[in-house]
Structures are given as structure tokens and as C-alpha cells.
Amino acid sequence: MIIALAALSLAITFAINRRFPPEGKLHRLADGRRLHIAQYAPTERSAAADVVLIHGASATLGDQLLALCGTLARRYRVLAIDRPGQGWSDRLGRADASPSRQAKLIASGLKAAGVEEAIIVGHSFGAAVAAALALEEPSFVRGLVFVAPASHPWPGGVDWRYRLAATPVIGHLFTALIVPIAGSLGLEAGVTAVFAPEIPPPDYARRSGAARAVTPGRFRANGEDVASLKAHLAAQSKRYHEITAPCVIITGNQDSVVWPSIHSQGLARDIAGAQIVTLAGAGHMPHHSHPQEVLAAIDGMLSSRVAGEASNLWGSARWRAIKRPDT
Numbered sequence: 001m002i003i004a005l006a007a008l009s010l011a012i013t014f015a016i017n018r019r020f021p022p023e024g025k026l027h028r029l030a031d032g033r034r035l036h037i038a039q040y041a042p043t044e045r046s047a048a049a050d051v052v053l054i055h056g057a058s059a060t061l062g063d064q065l066l067a068l069c070g071t072l073a074r075r076y077r078v079l080a081i082d083r084p085g086q087g088w089s090d091r092l093g094r095a096d097a098s099p100s101r102q103a104k105l106i107a108s109g110l111k112a113a114g115v116e117e118a119i120i121v122g123h124s125f126g127a128a129v130a131a132a133l134a135l136e137e138p139s140f141v142r143g144l145v146f147v148a149p150a151s152h153p154w155p156g157g158v159d160w161r162y163r164l165a166a167t168p169v170i171g172h173l174f175t176a177l178i179v180p181i182a183g184s185l186g187l188e189a190g191v192t193a194v195f196a197p198e199i200p201p202p203d204y205a206r207r208s209g210a211a212r213a214v215t216p217g218r219f220r221a222n223g224e225d226v227a228s229l230k231a232h233l234a235a236q237s238k239r240y241h242e243i244t245a246p247c248v249i250i251t252g253n254q255d256s257v258v259w260p261s262i263h264s265q266g267l268a269r270d271i272a273g274a275q276i277v278t279l280a281g282a283g284h285m286p287h288h289s290h291p292q293e294v295l296a297a298i299d300g301m302l303s304s305r306v307a308g309e310a311s312n313l314w315g316s317a318r319w320r321a322i323k324r325p326d327t
Contacts, residue, residue, distance in 0.1 A: 005177045012180040013215045020209035022088040023065065024080070027109045033090035035109035036082035038065060040073040047077040049142060049302060050115050054106070055080075056124025056150075057226050058194075060087035060218075062209035064123065064287070066201065071291040076298065079115065081106055083129065085221025087212060097224040098232055099125075103132035107140055119143040119298055123287055124150050124258060125225060128233060131267075134243045135236070143246040143301040145294055147287045150258045152266040153234040158226050165223025175216040175223075183214025195285050197254050240270035246304065247274040248297035250290070252282025 024038025053064035061080035085091030122130030127149030251264035
């Protein structure tokens, strides 16, 4: 029985990996690991800025590309990242579950790819990584857009499947023997649940490569991420007052995966000047149903920055013009 399960799971994993190859380039980091980055140049004109997309739990960069690339890449250079252990990015150990660790690895990969600063769009777990980027690499972060963020500790725990997957030995057996089979059978139901009360885009699972999340290594890494997230956020959230980058929070008032009252409103409270956009009827995937809100947040962020720089320049020139006759 065990041999049969192992053979079937291995065959499913092989088929998934073959069906959904890397969309981008595998960048080699200093420690030898590879970070998968998919990059898209703007289609309308030269890039107004670089925009980095960081996906959430149980997902890969395919989710972000499907939701946002068509909207953002008209005027921005878009770079989507597979977080360590997800998609085609390598994972070297349980320490990679930390949002702070993932942020540092992502920053290293992006800098190696020639990105000097960027606006960061983080969804769900990816929002925790985006916040960590702003804390660990503040000069790299031009602005932050949090979408349905997971950012603060919450009452209760996490789903038993994440805890089991993160358990040594037993977790390896669970993810190797059971997850590819059960995960493949339950994939469409899982997609429907995470989008509720909204409807997933047509053929979402295939177009986003969602099945990659139910392969053994990725599911185990995801379990480690989610199982330890609450503890990481308990420490990280105490530092949010240090974030100075422009920040917009986009949340659905029907999100049943993360609680807007804890996470989105917590970020709006803890980050000075943060703006919050609450979408009526939206659930946990508003980047799919309201991609224009993400675009508007980025556009507004850059417009405000340009206006601020022009104001500072004018003020400096005016000061020099007033002082010059006295010199």
C-alpha cells in the first residue's frame, strides 16, 4: 500500500512539474540557491518604476502574474518572485520560513537582477515579507501595497494540515505519500474556498499553476511558513512604526482567510501615513477582482512622490534665490 501511494504521488508530482515549468529566470544567489524571478517589460512606454509582486501562502508567482501582470505591465516593469521553497525557488532549511529571511533573500536576488529600488506588492503571507523588506532593506523599498495582508498575530492557531506538514518525519511522510493525491483531488474546491464569496477567474488553477502547491517539498515549505507565522509576526509587528515608505492597504470586507480588523486595520494603525482601501463584497483575493485598485495605489504613490520632490526642489531653489543677494 505504501509503495503504491509513493509511486502514485511521485507520478503526480512529476506530471505537475513538467506541466508547469518556470515562467522566468532562475537567479543563483551567494549561498548557491536559486531564486525564480519572472520579469515583464512595460508595453506602453518606458517603465515609470519597478514593481515587485510577492505571492501568498499555498501559491506561486503564477497567481500574481495572472491577477496583475496584464494591468501593471502596461506602464511598469513587473518582477514576480517565487518565495523560497515555492514554485521554482530553492529552500535550504526551516530558517527560510521567516518573513525576514525571505525578504533578505528576495532583496539579494532582485539586486543581482539589476533592481535598485521598487514598489513592493505583497499578498497575504507575501505582505508579511513585504513589510519585512521595508524593515530590513528600507532604501530598496520605494513604496508598499499590502493586499489582503497577514501582518499581526491572531487568536487561535492554523489549519491542522499546515501543522502536520511542518512536523519532522511525520510531515515528510504526509507530504510525500498523501498530499499530491488528496491535494490534486481537492484543488478546485480549495480554489473556490479561498476566493469566496467571489468567483475565481475562468480556469484559474491551470492558468496560475496552482497545482504546484500540492507537491511534497512545496507543501512542506508552506506548512513551515504558516505554522511559524504567528510567532514571527508577534515580533515583527512591534517594528512597523519604523516603516517610512508610502503605504496603501487593500482589503476586502468579506475576507474570511485573514481578519481585516486585525491585519489591515493593524497596519493602518501602526504605519504612519498608511492609507486603507476597503472593498465591499471582496474576499481574500481582491488583486484578481480589483486589479485597478492596485494600479491606482501605485500610480498615486508615484504621483505623490513626484509632487513632493518638485515641492522640495522648488523650496530649495527659492531658499537659494532669497539667500543669494546676501552672499
